[in-house]
Amino acid sequence: MFVRVHFWFPMLENPSLDFLQQILTDAAWPRFVLLLRWGFLIGLTWLLFRVRRESWKGLGDKSRPWMSRMWGFWLLLVFGLIGFRQAQWQLIGRRNEQFVSFMQRYDRREFNPAHRVRAGKILDRKGRVLADSRVTDQGLRRLYPYGPIMGHAIGYNHPLYGLTGLEAAARKTLLGKELESREDWEALGAELLHREKYVEGPAIRTTLDLGMQRRASELLGDRRGAVVVMEVKTGAILTLVSHPDYDPNRLYAGLFSGKTPDSPLLNRALAGQYPPGSVFKVLIAAAALQNGFTGTLDTPPEGFTTSVANPRIRDHEYYSAKEKGEIWRGHGRLDLGEALVSSSNVFFAQLGVQTGSENLWRACEAAGLTRSFYLWQGDEPTLQVKAAKIPNLRDSAPYQTAQFSIGQGELLLSPLQVTMICAGIANQGLVVQPTLNPNAMTQPLGRLCAPDSAEKLKWMMYNVVQKGTGRGMRMKELAVAAKTGTAQIGGGQASHSWFAGFAPVSEPRWAFCVLVEQGGYGSATALPIAREVMRSGIKEGWLKP
Amino acid sequence: MSAAKKKKASTPSKTAPRQSISLSGSILLLCAGMLLVLGVRANSGEMLRLFDLLPYLLWLMSAVLLVGLFRVGGYSGSTSFVELILLLSALGVLVRSRMEGSVEGLQGWSQLVQPLGFFWIGVAWVFSRKGRVNLLRFLWPFSFVASLAIVAGLVLFGNRFRGAFYGPGGLTPSELLKILVPLALAGFFASSNQKWEGRGFWNPPAGQMILLVMGWGTLCGLLVFQRDLGLLVLLSLMLVVMLIAVSRSWSWGVLLVAAVAGGGWLVMTYLDHGARRLEAWLNPFADPTGSGWQVLQGLSGLYAGGLTGTGLGAGRPDRLPIAGSDFVYAVYGEEVGYLGCLLLLLLFALLLRRCAGVANLQKEAFAGLFATGLTAVVAVQVVVNIAGVVTLVPVTGITLPYISQGGSSIWVTSIQFGLLLGMGEINVRKKK
Numbered sequence: 023m024f025v026r027v028h029f030w031f032p033m034l035e036n037p038s039l040d041f042l043q044q045i046l047t048d049a050a051w052p053r054f055v056l057l058l059r060w061g062f063l064i065g066l067t068w069l070l071f072r073v074r075r076e077s078w079k080g081l082g083d084k085s086r087p088w089m090s091r092m093w094g095f096w097l098l099l100v101f102g103l104i105g106f107r108q109a110q111w112q113l114i115g116r117r118n119e120q121f122v123s124f125m126q127r128y129d130r131r132e133f134n135p136a137h138r139v140r141a142g143k144i145l146d147r148k149g150r151v152l153a154d155s156r157v158t159d160q161g162l163r164r165l166y167p168y169g170p171i172m173g174h175a176i177g178y179n180h181p182l183y184g185l186t187g188l189e190a191a192a193r194k195t196l197l198g199k200e201l202e203s204r205e206d207w208e209a210l211g212a213e214l215l216h217r218e219k220y221v222e223g224p225a226i227r228t229t230l231d232l233g234m235q236r237r238a239s240e241l242l243g244d245r246r247g248a249v250v251v252m253e254v255k256t257g258a259i260l261t262l263v264s265h266p267d268y269d270p271n272r273l274y275a276g277l278f279s280g281k282t283p284d285s286p287l288l289n290r291a292l293a294g295q296y297p298p299g300s301v302f303k304v305l306i307a308a309a310a311l312q313n314g315f316t317g318t319l320d321t322p323p324e325g326f327t328t329s330v331a332n333p334r335i336r337d338h339e340y341y342s343a344k345e346k347g348e349i350w351r352g353h354g355r356l357d358l359g360e361a362l363v364s365s366s367n368v369f370f371a372q373l374g375v376q377t378g379s380e381n382l383w384r385a386c387e388a389a390g391l392t393r394s395f396y397l398w399q400g401d402e403p404t405l406q407v408k409a410a411k412i413p414n415l416r417d418s419a420p421y422q423t424a425q426f427s428i429g430q431g432e433l434l435l436s437p438l439q440v441t442m443i444c445a446g447i448a449n450q451g452l453v454v455q456p457t458l459n460p461n462a463m464t465q466p467l468g469r470l471c472a473p474d475s476a477e478k479l480k481w482m483m484y485n486v487v488q489k490g491t492g493r494g495m496r497m498k499e500l501a502v503a504a505k506t507g508t509a510q511i512g513g514g515q516a517s518h519s520w521f522a523g524f525a526p527v528s529e530p531r532w533a534f535c536v537l538v539e540q541g542g543y544g545s546a547t548a549l550p551i552a553r554e555v556m557r558s559g560i561k562e563g564w565l566k567p
Numbered sequence: 568m569s570a571a572k573k574k575k576a577s578t579p580s581k582t583a584p585r586q587s588i589s590l591s592g593s594i595l596l597l598c599a600g601m602l603l604v605l606g607v608r609a610n611s612g613e614m615l616r617l618f619d620l621l622p623y624l625l626w627l628m629s630a631v632l633l634v635g636l637f638r639v640g641g642y643s644g645s646t647s648f649v650e651l652i653l654l655l656s657a658l659g660v661l662v663r664s665r666m667e668g669s670v671e672g673l674q675g676w677s678q679l680v681q682p683l684g685f686f687w688i689g690v691a692w693v694f695s696r697k698g699r700v701n702l703l704r705f706l707w708p709f710s711f712v713a714s715l716a717i718v719a720g721l722v723l724f725g726n727r728f729r730g731a732f733y734g735p736g737g738l739t740p741s742e743l744l745k746i747l748v749p750l751a752l753a754g755f756f757a758s759s760n761q762k763w764e765g766r767g768f769w770n771p772p773a774g775q776m777i778l779l780v781m782g783w784g785t786l787c788g789l790l791v792f793q794r795d796l797g798l799l800v801l802l803s804l805m806l807v808v809m810l811i812a813v814s815r816s817w818s819w820g821v822l823l824v825a826a827v828a829g830g831g832w833l834v835m836t837y838l839d840h841g842a843r844r845l846e847a848w849l850n851p852f853a854d855p856t857g858s859g860w861q862v863l864q865g866l867s868g869l870y871a872g873g874l875t876g877t878g879l880g881a882g883r884p885d886r887l888p889i890a891g892s893d894f895v896y897a898v899y900g901e902e903v904g905y906l907g908c909l910l911l912l913l914l915f916a917l918l919l920r921r922c923a924g925v926a927n928l929q930k931e932a933f934a935g936l937f938a939t940g941l942t943a944v945v946a947v948q949v950v951v952n953i954a955g956v957v958t959l960v961p962v963t964g965i966t967l968p969y970i971s972q973g974g975s976s977i978w979v980t981s982i983q984f985g986l987l988l989g990m991g992e993i994n995v996r997k998k999k
Contacts, residue, residue: 039615046602046609055606059878062599063903066910069592069654073647073917092811093923093942100950101912108869108957112905115870120852125867128855131883134871214874 113214116221119194119401126162127181135213135221137161141196142223144176144188146232147260147460148562152176153189155222164189168232170267171239174289175230175458177404178270183278187289188228188458191400198223228458229258237558238263241551246284247519247538248291248437249555254445254524254533256464257454259397260564261534261555262438264290292397292407295434296537299509300544301520302429303370304483305443307358308451309385310377311475315358319376321368323352328375328420335371335424337364338508359482363490365506367428374427379415382423386412389443390453390467391435397458405458410435429509440522441535446470447479448503448530484527492523494549500556500565501527506544516540521548525556531565532556588634588642588649593657597623600661600879607880622664622678626657629682636689640696644992648921652688652969652984655914656681659969659977662899666884666891666972680974684981691985700990704933707754711782714747718789741798742975746982748786748802749809749940755779756813757933763810767818796834797964801947803830808943812926813936848961861888865897865956869905876904891972893964896956912953919946922984925991938990941983948980 045051115121116139125136140155140162152172154165164179166172177187185193198206198221213221238249242265251261266286268277277287288294325336343350353366361369374382386392391412397405411434415423425431438456446453450473455465470476483503487495491506504523511518519541524533534552541547559565601623609615630653637649660681667677694700703710717740755778756763762772783806790799803826810819834845843858851859851866864887872882882901884890890898900908922942929935948968955962966973968980 036616036618039617039619042605043609043615046606046615051606051610055603055878058599058603058606059875062596062603062879063875063906063910065592065596065599066907066914069596070910070913070917072592073651093920093946097916097919097946100954101916104950104953104957104959105909105912107954107959108900108908109905111866111957112869112872112900112908113874115866121863121866121870124852124855124863125870128860129864129867129871130886131867131871133877134867135873136867136870 114210116197116210116213119197122197123185123193127184138221139197140222141179141189141193142198143225144192144196145225145227146230146235147227148232149227150232152228152230152232153179164270166270168236169269169271171232171236171263172230173267173270174264174291175235175262176228176270178273180270180273183273185402186404188398188405190402190404191396191398192226194401195226196223227460229253229260229460230262230458231260231559231562231564233562234261234555234558234564235263238551238555239265239267241554242538245538245541245547246290247536247541247548248294249534249536249551250291250437250441251532251534251555251559252438252441252445252456254449254530255454257445257456258460259456259458260532260559262289262291262458264288264292264294290537290539291437292405294436294537295411296436296518296539297431297433297509297511298429298435298440299507299518299520300365300367300429301440301505301507301522301535302433302435302443303362303365303427304447304479304505304522305385305389305470306370306374306377306382306427307362307479307482308443308447308471308475309381310358310373311479312385312471313377313381315373315377318355318357319361319369319372320355321353321361321366321372323350326368326371326424328424332421335367335428337367359485362482362505363485365486365491370427371424375420375423379417379423382426383412383415385470386410388453388468388470389439389446390455391439391442393467395455395465395467397456399457399459399462407436407438407456410439429507437535437537440520440537441533442467443470444504444522444524444535445533447476447483448524448533449476451476480527480530483523487523491545492521492549494545495521495523495553497553497556499560500525502556503527503530504549504552506549508542508544511540516542519547520544521552523552525565532559588637588646588653590630590634590650590653593630593650593653594627596654597626597657597661600657601664603878604661604665604880607878622660622667622681625678625682626660629685630656633685633689637692640693642692642988642992644988645921645924648918648988648991651914651918651921652988655918655969656684658899658911658914659971661879662895662970663891663972665880665902666895666898677972677974680972680977683974684969684977687978687981688985688988691982692989695986695989696992697989698931698934700934700937700986701931703750703937704754704757704931707751707758710747710754711751711786714744714751715786715789717741717743717747718786718793718795721795722789722792739973739975741793741795742979744798744802745944745979746941746986749805749937749944752806752809753933753937753940755782756809756936757931760813760932760936763813764815766814767816768821769818771814797951800830800951800963801944801965804947804951805940805943808947809936809940812939844961844963848958851958861894862956862958862962864888865894866958868897868901869957872901872904874905876900876902876907878902892966892976893952893962893971894956895967895971896953899970900956915949919949921991922946922987925987928991934990938987941987945980945983 122136122139125134129136143151144153146152151167153176156163156165177189179185179189234251238261242249242263245265247265249261249263252259266284268286325334327334340350353364356366356369391410394409395407396403413422413426413432415426422431426433442453442456451469451471453467453470455467480503483505486492487502487504492504495502495504502523502525504521507520509518509520519538521544522535524530536548536552538547605615605619663677721741759775762775766772787799807819807823811817834842846853847858847862851862853859855863868882868887879902882898884898887894887897899911919942922945926935926938929938945968948965951960951963951965952967954960966976969977
């Protein structure tokens with residue numbers, strides 16, 4: 023100011039105002055500021071109410087009032103609208119969660135109360151805190167006490183990198199947006215009057231279990247893969263682990279550049295797309311049972327094909343025998359249960375072709391594989407499970423159907439979808455929508471098969487653990503029914519290792535699925551992880567042996 | 568002349584007793600605001616100097632001079648009208664002096680804007696009182712041609728004009744349209760107001776309507792060329808108000824709806840700039856760091872202010888782009904809070920009600936319509952600016968009269984107030 027004014031009036035003196043300076047910087051001044059602020063508002067009010075009401079009655083030419091009466095009404099209306107709209111931002115702006123997150127991210131006014139609006143805690147099913155808000159030197163920060171263990175399941179909320187996962191989907195609830203009860207309104211009033219206080223939104227509980235999640239994460243280690251455990255009746259997800267993971271407390275730009283080969287931000291449990299291999303035979307079996315399949319099929323040692331042009335589909339014993347220089351004599355005639363135990367490709371390729379592409383497609387639909395849904399019905403479309411990649415099956419192209427029936431070819435599923443198939447069989451054929459929200463209504467996705475077919479299939483899968491490829495899963499404390507899978511991915515790479523099933527057999531409560539990318543045999547790699555996760559579930563007290 | 572004086576002297580103002588204009592309220596308010604603003608500066612370590620008081624002292628001196636002029640000249644109109652104008656100008660001085668140094672575009676000389684504004688009030692008042700405003704009636708065709716010439720000049724020599732006049736101290740020439748166009752329309756309607764009377768939107772007087780559409784089309788076309796959407800909206804809304812006034816038929820409001828729909832469509836399809844503003848209005852969160860940035864920063868400021876504000880001087884207008892002109896209401900709202908904003912709205916409502924009342928006092932059709940037009944221009948500016956800040960309507964780039972920075976805007980508003988003050992004197996009415 024000094025310099026500028028002197029530019030215009032260089033001849034003038036500009037003495038300092040020591041007296042005023044002293045008053046204004048006095049220790050008592052802040053108290054006067056409050057007085058002055060209120061004095062300003064009250065004085066302005068007083069001045070406006072003091073404005074004399076001049077009466078212009080009888081002055082105007084009544085025949086020509088130039089519609090000047092209209093002004094009062096319209097001004098009142100328009101200014102009323104303005105005041106109303108302004109209040110929506112200025113007074114109850116905190117209810118607009120987009121607005122609050124904009125201010126938290128981009129508003130640099132340190133006194134803005136939005137910087138002190140804290141999102142509520144996220145809890146696991148036992149009430150352990152998975153995400154919390156703290157005030158740090160850099161302002162408000164979201165803290166994740168368990169770091170990478172929960173990264174994929176609940177996502178992150180970062181001032182720079184934004185929101186994702188449950189943090190995004192439950193944003194409004196976490197900020198306490200709803201104004202439903204009288205208490206909510208009272209809280210809003212208190213907020214407006216005491217603006218320096220920190221406000222925290224309500225906590226939300228999830229269906230996740232920290233103990234199982236941690237164990238699954240440990241067991242996967244630095245292998246790429248996913249572990250899912252879910253309740254068969256409600257769809258509540260207890261474990262949702264995807265590796266490689268990331269630490270939501272320590273995000274860095276490189277994560278988002280898309281150059282990391284392992285793509286740690288990809289939630290493989292939901293969004294990964296893998297050939298399911300033999301675990302898919304469970305669905306084929308359900309479809310066949312549903313369509314009245316009984317009896318046996320022959321499994322010749324030379325395998326099965328639909329035309330000479332196509333390579334033959336053989337059992338894996340054929341290859342292992344060939345390696346040893348022996349000759350594979352085939353399984354002979356098998357019924358469905360035996361075929362499941364020996365995981366015979368030849369049997370299921372035939373069974374699928376016999377069942378027909380139409381019925382197979384219907385089974386996929388009934389298992390909810392064609393549906394897209396969200397694990398948390400919320401404000402933002404995150405935690406989405408997309409429809410599986412299912413090839414367009416036709417009766418005129420039976421070889422494709424045959425490949426499809428052994429879980430190979432163009433078929434791609436996510437680990438969660440494999441879990442849903444198992445959950446359907448465990449839940450008397452009914453598939454329910456998986457969810458992370460314990461308060462969500464149970465949503466049926468479809469009926470995979472009739473209850474009696476499901477009952478039969480259940481014991482067949484139990485036999486897989488008792489006699490077949492899943493023998494490693496035999497445990498004293500828990501009777502498990504399951505199916506292994508070893509999905510070839512071609513290119514000379516190791517196969518994906520699958521293990522999926524449910525427990526306990528007599529009254530199933532949980533379905534689970536473990537996938538290890540390029541982990542080799544399902545029984546060797548995925549199975550031990552599943553076993554230990556089940557054990558940790560018993561230890562956490564969720565499953566009585 | 569002497570007859571008029573006699574009339575005035577003999578007029579017993581029973582209906583509106585003459586009272587002296589009181590400045591004390593505005594002065595007290597200004598002092599409170601000044602102490603708050605300077606307090607923040609002093610506490611941030613700045614050394615206060617005499618010239619920091621300059622804006623307030625200049626306001627005080629010029630306001631005293633203006634009130635003195637009214638007293639010497641025998642102002643016989645509404646005293647509260649003058650008081651409201653003074654109060655508003657005091658608030659404007661506070662907000663602008665508060666932004667000085669922290670907001671780009673405000674410089675030392677800008678303290679002279681408001682005092683000069685008072686000068687223009689005086690000039691316009693002296694000119695327009697005692698019925699002299701009716702002399703302007705026959706200038707209406709020239710006024711229209713001048714409007715066209717100004718816009719055409721801006722279109723042709725835009726850069727040169729901007730270079731020469733956008734700088735500090737100059738007049739943005741198109742601001743003059745806020746006086747010239749109401750004048751032209753008032754003269755046009757006054758010359759044929761019998762034909763318009765009682766004619767609705769559905770049966771307008773054909774010849775007059777054709778003239779109006781042609782004239783208005785030319786002006787609007789030029790304004791679109793010049794990309795001055797704000798002025799276009801402002802003048803069109805004023806036209807609707809004047810049509811309603813001259814015809815006394817609300818059916819002309821239909822034009823408003825049609826203009827909103829048609830204008831919105833035109834903007835969306837043809838003007839990039841306008842389309843972005845519309846999108847920013849419909850969903851500012853779609854592009855929060857781009858088109859929505861300015862509006863959202865303004866709203867953040869309002870939210871930060873809350874119910875009672877941070878106190879004058881304690882906000883952060885430097886966080887807000889174009890804080891000085893388009894978004895000055897957000898700065899004010901941040902510092903005096905929602906309550907202060909309601910009071911400002913009340914102040915504007917009272918002031919505009921008085922402006923509108925002036926039309927009621929006029930005997931001549933021209934003066935009545937001119938007063939209506941001037942009132943409409945001020946009212947539309949207030950409403951469109953504030954409604955834009957609170958996202959009730961898209962942001963149009965119209966300033967807030969008397970609060971926003973910018974010499975030309977304040978001076979033109981001063982002339983409008985001066986004209987209305989002169990027209991609103993009661994003794995003019997009593998002249999038979």
